Amino acid sequence: MRLRHYKRELMKATPSASLWIAILIAAAIGITTAASVQSTAKQSSSKASAAGDVKRGKYLVEEVAKCSECHTPRDAQGQLDRSRWLQGAPIWITPVHPRSSWAENAPALAGFPSFSDADAVNILEKGFGPRGETIRPPMHIYHLSHEDALAIVAYLRSVPSSSQ
């Protein structure tokens, strides 16, 4: 009789125990989902900051340092050719007083495939080429901040490397 009573109690307890398990599972799923939503949000916010760098890089390249003036070919009217943006160009200016060193071509920068980030640091922060060579005019010797150099590289890597 006592055992029977205990059994009945156990039967009664079982559904509530499984209810608890169900609640725990639901909670666990909830936590995992919340965590993954949070990590997606984190990812997209870090993407957003990378996009910020690209935007700043574009501004520096196009409006401050004017890299595009020399590194983009020109059309017959002498205007920068937007369809070949930063794809390398012959230099169109000559010095008033002849100089012993004057580069005749500006290399392609679109996609920035020919240079590593370390090269970019040397070129844009110290004024040296990838092999330690002094860069010839009319390319400027820049002493940019590291942050600005990285923003420029981020932008250049985002530019399509061939004509669309």
Ligand code: HEC
């Ligand atoms: C007034 C013209 C001019 C402007 C402005 C200019 N460049 Fe250049 N750039 C050149 C020329 C010319 C060369 C080739 C130099 C040489 O052959 O020594 C060059 C070379 C380079 C190189 C290759 C360096 C090497 O040693 O291989 C990189 C990278 C580069 N420029 C990036 C930039 C960036 C980024 C900007 C803007 C922040 C910029 N340039 C602005 C004319 C210019």
